[in-house]
Amino acid sequence: MEDTKIFLSEKELPEAWFNIIPRLPNPPAPPLNPKTGKPVKPEELRPIFPQALIEQEMSQDPWIEIPEEVKAVYKLWRPTPLHRARNLEKALKTPARIYFKNESVSPPGSHKPNTAVAQAYYNKKEGIKRLATETGAGQWGSALSFACKLFGLECTVYMVKISYYQKPMRKSLMHIWGAEVYPSPTDRTEAGRKILKENPNTNGSLGIAISEAVEDAVTHEDTNYALGSVLNHVLLHQTIIGLETKKQLDLIGEKPDVLIGCVGGGSNFAGFAFPFIGDILEGKLSAEVIAVEPTSCPTLTKGVYQYDYGDTVGLTPLLLMYTLGHTFEPPGIHAGGLRYHGDAPLLCQLVKDGIIKAKAYPQTSCFEAAVLFARTEGIIPAPETSHAIKAAIDEAIKCKETGEEKVIVFNFSGHGHFDLVAYDAYLEGKLEDYDYPEEKIKEALAHLPKFPTGI
Secondary structure (H helix, E strand, O other): OOEEEEEHHHOOOEEEEEOOOHOOOOOOOOOOOOOOEOOOOOOHHHHOOOHHHHHHHOOOOOEEEEHHHHHHHOOOOOOOOOEEEEHHHHHHHHHHEEEEEEHHOOOOOOOOOOHHHHHHHHHHHOOEEEEEEEEEHHHHHHHHHHHHHHOEEEEEEEEHHHHHHHHHHHHHHHOOOOOOOEEOOOOOHHHHHHHHHHHOOOOOHHHHHHHHHHHHHHOOOOOOOOOOOOOOHHHHHOOHEEEEEEHHHHHOOOOEEEEEEEEEEEEHHHHHHHHHHHHHHOOOOOEEEEEEEEOOOOOOHHHHEEEEOOOOOOOOOOEEEOOOOOOOOOOOOOOOOOOOOOOOOHHHHHHHHOEEEEEEEEEEHHHHHHHHHHHHHHHOOOOOHHHHHHHHHHHHHHHHHHHOOOOEEEEEEEOOOHHHHHHHHHOOOOOOOOOOOOHHHHHHHOOOOOOOOOO
16 A cells, blocks of 8 residues: 555544453453452542443443543544655665555543543533543643643643653643643642652652542542543443544555554553454454563553552552552653553553563663654654554564565554754753663662552
8 A cells, every 4th residue: 555644534433432352261250349359339439430431430331431521622633644654664674565644643642531521511511620540751741631622621730750850841731722731749649748758859750649549539529530541431432543543544445564662551552452352352363462661661561460559659449460568669661651650550451361462672772762762753752652663663574574565554642843952952852761670670669568468
């Protein structure tokens, strides 16, 4: 095919989200109440989530219809294009065909509004006035700010402190869309004050910011909590990415041999890969599925598969996942969206079952791949996205060595227009790789909940 970009019309926007839960070989392990060790009841989630999202979290329905109000907002940028990376292929001299799904064309510049819009809609429908959330690199915080503005909700964002200062433009974007943004940990919450007392110089972490946002929601009746990754309903909303990608590949008669995405909490990866994994589980597709993470926060590649808290302080239910320990504070890499101690339980289950492979890379090699991509394809990737690009390049080089004409497809989860300081650091030779912080992880793993023991 000679097409460089494959588009779908608005009429081809998916009508429903894809739910992988009823398609799994084994049912997912339930979240547990840390006080009782028993599965969390739906009513226990009511203080922070609207009923519709609680139902989606636990749904066994194979498809969940997308509300018309949500589709109307999606059409501001969806369906997103699928690109053939021909210039990158030429630069690599590979026989592989490389495609990327371009989620950077959304107003906030990433995949995140796919779930932010849905969450804002369901909360507005149930009478909620304000949403509280955390953000790492600012992609999620800006997406939720955007969605809240469209649906007339207030928005409070607790941004990981290292990213708050590394990425001031993301903060500006959130302010433009009307959100209030604070560097986490703050003195606004008990959780934040506790962390600051223990470590006044902390860089913060997603786990800490989650603790603050959850506490904010629980202590204000008109406020709910919104999470940008990890939970089942978040991954569900993101499957619009993979559903569109499948249609686009069908249009040009291609089937993927390799599917790749970066992983922090798992939402962009799962949204892209799960519709294809559904076909793999049914025997309709044979493809390698690769999840890519940073070596400095190697959850899938170095973590333990055990029940753990989703936040630092221990306010959330226990989730069965690969974890580095909820008290782990990763180094201040520029891929702030990948600095999370755990991962989505559904993603972790598929890694545990061998359906998804996990890889980890240091940040300098990912920035090298990102610069090559920008110089060939013209789009500057987010530092998080660069991890997927690095893996795609490695797979393409393997094809060059073996002569195989594989179809490699990856999710381009967001642009790096607000990350140029990091690119300057890389180009000036100032960007550092952080060693795998083994001692810090051992220390954090010592604080894992004593029950249940996990699997």
